[in-house]
Amino acid sequence: MSSAALSPERLYADAAVAEPLKALIAKVGQRSGEFPVCLANHLPMVLEAMARLGAGPERLEAYAGIYTASHSVPFPPAPVAPLDAESWRFALGRREREADLRRFFEGLVAELGGAEAVRQTMPVLAPGVAASATHGLMRLAYAVLRADDREIAAALGYWAATYLCYEDVPASRIADLDDPLAHLLSMRDEPSFYGVEAPTHLLWKWIEAMGHMQEFRDRLGRMRVGPDFLDRIRPAALALYAGTMSFEALHAVTGCHWLRLVSPVIDAPQTLARHFWEVVMALYTKIGMPPVPAPELLDEWRSLPLPDDRAIAAAAVASDDEHDHSLVFSAFEEFRYTGDRLYKVVAARRVGLIA
Template sequence: MALAPRTEPDAVDDLLIEGRLFSAEFPVLLANHLPMMIVALDQLGATSERLRQYFDNYRTVNGLVPTPPPVAPIQREQWTDALGDRSREYDYRAFFEGEVRRLGIDATVQAYLPTLIPGIGASALHGMMRTAYGFMRMDPAEVGTAIGYWAATYLPMPPSTGADPITDDPGEVLARACALPGLHHVVPETDLLWHNIRAAGASPDFAPVVDWLAIGPDTGRRLASTSLALFAATMDFSSLHALTGSHWIRMISPHLLEADRAALMRHFWQIIASLVPKIGFPTLPSAEQLDEWRHLPAPGWPEIAAKAVQSEDEHDISLVFSAREEEKVHGDRLYRVVAARRMELMD
């Protein structure tokens, strides 16, 4: 469902238009969160002045760079030829913005996202993130830009073979991934999140993981619940992307056909499983421990949101916004507890 903006009609749109002048990544190969954070801050109650201040601070501190120059137009019949080539960001963004104008948002998504879903680790899930935020406002230019970003940073991982799944429990998938010998010897090129994902994917042991999870009517809720438990147990930067990613999956899924929704969830959880070495081979907490945390005294969402609005850390803002939105759907008070902890409003 699209979210209604809180500031005057054109404040967010104007900043998003300005934001599209910049590349979707900044040196060295880090995801540019600025467009998504403008939307999240707006929904958390930021004033127009705060949005402008955040925009200028983020641009300056992170040294945002312009979109790379065009190389050659992407041809519709050969659109997959340059997947994962960051030098083609301008070309892919232009192509998909044109396809959204030609076909509309949902028809473009249904035509192209099934091919892109296996590369969901693109820019450490941030191509998916920007796509989800584009859907929140049903912004054609942002959706086209986001899909282009996803295509230019497409990250190949071991493909699904259609093998029979072994569990419908996302937590069991993580536990089994933790037990894979090869993942205990993963050495990423750098500590970038997507380099960790890519290194895990290169381990022969990891190849079958994508097919382990059985997808059913309740899988989306179970992914969200397991992601929340993982983040509550670790409060870890990498597991934060499981919780926020569950929110993004929920935003994208209604725009896909049923089979593609299943693929989206399966490949998303493959990426989260690839991060278990970086998270430290975590063990999920017991139901009793989760319930104890769930009932801890915690401030209300207005106080948490107000502190997030004043933060310059994109992951504070992203986590608080996604946690608040997920609690609205799933009704779990633990979302509020972990958000308050992230914002250092409780021990």
């Protein structure tokens, strides 16, 4: 059963949160997808995550106020000029066109419906999944989860305005690899990947810098993809995060959840997943390219005693760190999908309930 068909009683521990949450997301969703300087605005998404983890209306309202004020989240820049079915593509990656892109996608969603608008535009957007360090994908995933056409339009506009892709892979490039984790780990043998320099600490700037390295570009397009590709990258992402608990690897885990949410409404989800995994490969260099834990160690961690799910969720809800809400919600959802207890282990570690 899709989440859109579920009653509020099934979606939220506090059923009374449904209507206030809808209004609150509509309100905060009017602001820009980023706040100064070029950092992702997580608020529309983590409000949904917090509500599904048990937050009540008062906590959500308070958190929205804290987040908006502490990050000085702005509204999009003033519109420049209307966009149409052809010209929107020329606005890709131009943050100053966010308002124009939103208006274009609002019209497209009104005409086609949210899901069809996503399906028709994803062939253009998918190569630029690094948009705002993959947070365009995050916003779209939560909009699809909510079946919220207003948020779908905002998400598509945000993704388009912050679009970031690597140059086209040569037609002669042969996709000859099947193991995404092995392809990731093979990067440890390339000396140049240990001296990467990026102009700022921003994740998307690091991703962009990696695209200027020929040694990295030579690795793009090498993965064979098929219907099972997301199932192949999911355990690799989880192992990387379990071993590092790093900010960068966190996004690999949550990103697999976002891909799963978006996949049913697009025609080539495996292609989007390949582009996403190449972003993970770029960020692997930022954390020093550590080895992943041995399977035996991962199994030991899976057997660790854990707090009750409600305690983990409550710790996330009480946090003011948007990445706590994001990781715990995605980890719980991926556990429900896979049954892998390691998701609960990393969730408990993230919120400080186990070492």
